[in-house]
Amino acid sequence: xxxxxxxxxxxxxxxxxxKVLIIISFILPFFVILLSSFxxxxxxxxxxxxxxxxxxxxxxxxxITTFFAAFFKIFFAVVVVSMVSNEYSxxxxxxxxxxxxxxxxxxxxxxxxxxxxxxxxxxxxFFITISIGLYYSSIDEFSIIIKGTEFxxxxxxxxxxxxxFCLFLGMLxxxxxFALAFxxxxxxxxxxxxxxxxxxxxxxxxxxxxxxxxLPLESMYNLINQPIQRAIMMYSPEKVDFAYDYAVHWYExxxxxxxxxxxxxxxxxxxxxxxx
Amino acid sequence: xxxILSIDNLTKKYGYLTAVSxxxxxxxxxxxxxxxxxxxxxxxxxxxxxxxxxNRTSGEFKWFDGTVSTHEAxxxxxxxxxxxxxxxxxxxxDNLKLVCKIKGVSYEKIxxxxxxxxxxxxxxxxxxxxxxxxxxxxxxxxxxxNDPEILILDEPTNGLDPQGIHQIRTLIKQIASEGTTILLAxxxxxxxxxxxxxxxxxxxxxxxYSGRVDEMVSSxxxxxxxxxxxxxxxxxxxxxxxxxxxxxxDGLVTAFLEQPMDASDFNKMMYEKxxxxxxLVKRKPSLEEQFLQLTDSTNPTKN
Numbered sequence: 001x002x003x004x005x006x007x008x009x010x011x012x013x014x015x016x017x018x019k020v021l022i023i024i025s026f027i028l029p030f031f032v033i034l035l036s037s038f039x040x041x042x043x044x045x046x047x048x049x050x051x052x053x054x055x056x057x058x059x060x061x062x063x064i065t066t067f068f069a070a071f072f073k074i075f076f077a078v079v080v081v082s083m084v085s086n087e088y089s090x091x092x093x094x095x096x097x098x099x100x101x102x103x104x105x106x107x108x109x110x111x112x113x114x115x116x117x118x119x120x121x122x123x124x125x126f127f128i129t130i131s132i133g134l135y136y137s138s139i140d141e142f143s144i145i146i147k148g149t150e151f152x153x154x155x156x157x158x159x160x161x162x163x164x165f166c167l168f169l170g171m172l173x174x175x176x177x178f179a180l181a182f183x184x185x186x187x188x189x190x191x192x193x194x195x196x197x198x199x200x201x202x203x204x205x206x207x208x209x210x211x212x213x214x215l216p217l218e219s220m221y222n223l224i225n226q227p228i229q230r231a232i233m234m235y236s237p238e239k240v241d242f243a244y245d246y247a248v249h250w251y252e253x254x255x256x257x258x259x260x261x262x263x264x265x266x267x268x269x270x271x272x273x274x275x276x
Numbered sequence: 277x278x279x280i281l282s283i284d285n286l287t288k289k290y291g292y293l294t295a296v297s298x299x300x301x302x303x304x305x306x307x308x309x310x311x312x313x314x315x316x317x318x319x320x321x322x323x324x325x326x327x328x329x330x331n332r333t334s335g336e337f338k339w340f341d342g343t344v345s346t347h348e349a350x351x352x353x354x355x356x357x358x359x360x361x362x363x364x365x366x367x368x369x370d371n372l373k374l375v376c377k378i379k380g381v382s383y384e385k386i387x388x389x390x391x392x393x394x395x396x397x398x399x400x401x402x403x404x405x406x407x408x409x410x411x412x413x414x415x416x417x418x419x420x421x422n423d424p425e426i427l428i429l430d431e432p433t434n435g436l437d438p439q440g441i442h443q444i445r446t447l448i449k450q451i452a453s454e455g456t457t458i459l460l461a462x463x464x465x466x467x468x469x470x471x472x473x474x475x476x477x478x479x480x481x482x483x484x485y486s487g488r489v490d491e492m493v494s495s496x497x498x499x500x501x502x503x504x505x506x507x508x509x510x511x512x513x514x515x516x517x518x519x520x521x522x523x524x525x526d527g528l529v530t531a532f533l534e535q536p537m538d539a540s541d542f543n544k545m546m547y548e549k550x551x552x553x554x555x556l557v558k559r560k561p562s563l564e565e566q567f568l569q570l571t572d573s574t575n576p577t578k579n
Contacts, residue, residue, distance in 0.1 A: 003377065003380075006377060007374065007377050007378060010370070010373070010374055010377070011363065011374070014363070014365060014366050014370055015363075015365050016365065086363075090361060090362070090363060090364065091359070091361040092361050092362065092363055094329050094357070094361060095361040095362070096378060097327070097328050097329050097347070097350075098327045098328070098329060098350060098355045098357065099350065099351075099355075099375050099378045099379055099418075100347050100348070100349075100350040100351035100353075100378055100379050101347065101378050102328075102345075102346075102347035103328075105347070272331075273331065274331075275290075275324070275329070275330045275331055276324070276329040276330065
């Protein structure tokens with residue numbers, strides 16, 4: 001495993017574009033979160049301190065940071081897609097196999113890299129969240145601090161699932177531009193499926209939503225629902241119609257993990273049956 | 277003599293097209309093999325199959341008596357196919373380091389091999405700045421990293437300038453002289469003739485011949501003759517059972533032997549018949565002539 005990871009990391013880190021994108025996707029979100037937690041002084045006119053609104057309090061902070069940090073995953077998605085498409089355009093995939101890497105090892109080396117970077121990102125966000133949280137919260141009770149850490153697990157699974165999807169699209173389409181375009185098409189496609197089910201089952205939103213929850217992009221989004229509504233609810237608990245299910249459920253994690261498995265397996269099958 | 281690669285009834289079909297058809301041959305340690313065939317005869321496909329990048333339709337192949345899996349076996353093989361494929365943004369050294377990681381070889385070999393191919397001064401330059409000749413030499417260095425049991429080269433001089441071709445050929449000869457088994461696929465016959473002891477001849481995916489180069493065509497050689505009495509000579513030779521084919525071009529008569537005959541005996545015989553030869557050469561057919569004879573004369577009956 002170390003060997004395969006080492007091989008892929010060399011390919012990535014010696015490539016300037018990949019290196020820049022990796023830095024952007026993993027370092028930038030933490031800077032943004034960190035900065036937003038500071039007191040911002042607008043030319044001495046007024047100051048904004050988001051912390052005052054209590055959004056950096058435990059346990060809400062786990063939800064807020066993981067939700068916003070996850071947007072930056074698109075930068076690493078470009079890296080994942082190009083780390084596959086480059087192997088095709090440089091024809092180094094062929095050379096790697098000839099040099100004695102098996103097709104399984106090739107896919108695994110990519111997958112381990114995805115796991116590796118997802119883990120780094122998860123660990124980073126864990127520490128940043130806990131430091132900001134401790135700074136703003138008056139709470140220092142351990143049980144309350146760790147309440148909500150399921151969002152950290154959800155964050156990891158979300159990255160893993162999304163990058164595995166990108167890996168599969170890269171293997172399938174071989175060109176980064178096509179693969180990224182397909183991501184967008186897939187997003188629209190899921191809405192079409194939603195609409196199709198809605199029409200087919202007598203305008204049942206419930207059934208349509210249920211089906212959509214099983215689709216790749218939607219299932220990944222479901223892991224961490226938007227936290228804004230929850231933040232508002234905290235201030236005005238009387239708005240009952242604002243209530244929604246923002247929790248991380250075990251079945252949501254299971255669906256995304258299943259997709260991860262499917263995407264990695266399909267990537268391997270594609271490569272295995274392909275003549276290079 | 278131990279077996280390095282054995283191919284048994286290998287077939288590859290691309291849809292309706294049969295690229296390789298029931299191909300069988302064996303590569304033994306220590307010999308230099310050539311795979312000969314016109315473009316599109318299935319050379320690269322065959323190599324692609326044994327190198328794990330093309331899926332076979334049917335048949336078997338075994339590396340090193342079949343004791344290890346293909347990708348493990350390939351760690352003991354050095355191969356260059358078509359064009360050199362490396363990461364353009366990495367330096368020569370880093371590219372080879374990656375190959376070391378894949379093959380599980382120590383990095384110490386890198387400088388040694390770069391020295392052999394004469395790229396040691398450029399080891400830190402990015403691959404994309406290399407000329408095609410340099411790229412091909414880097415590919416050879418890469419293939420040699422693991423001190424391979426067998427070196428596979430597919431059209432190694434394709435697209436190179438004369439100087440580049442010369443450099444690559446010198447390298448190949450040098451490597452062959454050190455006892456490394458080589459499998460060289462090429463449509464350039466003089467290339468194969470100069471280095472190979474054995475050949476496999478392919479046409480349209482079918483094997484026409486495999487064996488030693490000098491036994492490729494069961495031939496007793498031929499005479500090249502010139503005389504003032506050309507028509508008489510041709511008539512005389514055509515009547516003689518010792519010759520199976522006689523051709524004449526611009527006064528040069530070529531007569532192919534059906535049975536062994538000495539040049540001096542032949543000269544004597546002609547003289548006795550009143551024909552004085554101004555030019556007499558006995559030759560064995562060159563590989564090119566043998567090859568053309570093989571690929572042209574065999575009827576494509578199995579289609």
